[in-house]
């Protein structure tokens with residue numbers, strides 16, 4: 363079977379939108395949201411706080427996903443993209459199609475991905491201690507985005523976050539997201 367016929371469970375896709383968070387804020391992107399996440403953050407804004415049993419989950423081939431793309435950059439989010447063993451093949455297929463690729467993850471599950479893929483690590487260990495960040499992500503991440511409420515959450519990660527990180531960090535609080543620096547698309 364061709365890798366393009368691999369199927370992944372999709373929560374939703376949408377095209378031609380503007381990235382509203384993090385390093386690529388303001389860039390035109392398409393979204394592929396993969397279904398499923400076991401981390402169960404109580405404030406999950408994508409509906410997986412209770413496991414998401416009733417959320418959309420439609421199996422679609424990589425070929426079908428490629429056919430609907432419109433923007434130069436594709437954001438793979440979830441749910442949690444790294445729980446899907448087909449993720450590396452999806453990324454390779456997007457890169458082969460000439461797309462830039464960004465992936466958003468809690469870091470709780472590790473898979474090796476092509477170096478060209480931009481990885482945004484949004485750790486949830488401080489919310490769900492059963493799901494610590496897999497250690498490889500602290501060197502692999504291109505960007506770290508931490509949801510904070512009191513500021514105490516940062517102590518969970520102080521052993522991992524250097525004072526002058528090699529990656530941009532975003533701390534979000536009460537819906538306000540403040541990237542420390544941006545990049546043109």
Ligand code: SF4
Nearest residue numbers: 399401402403406441
């Ligand atoms: S890790 Fe992300 S998708 Fe999963 S429950 Fe937490 S906020 Fe939701």
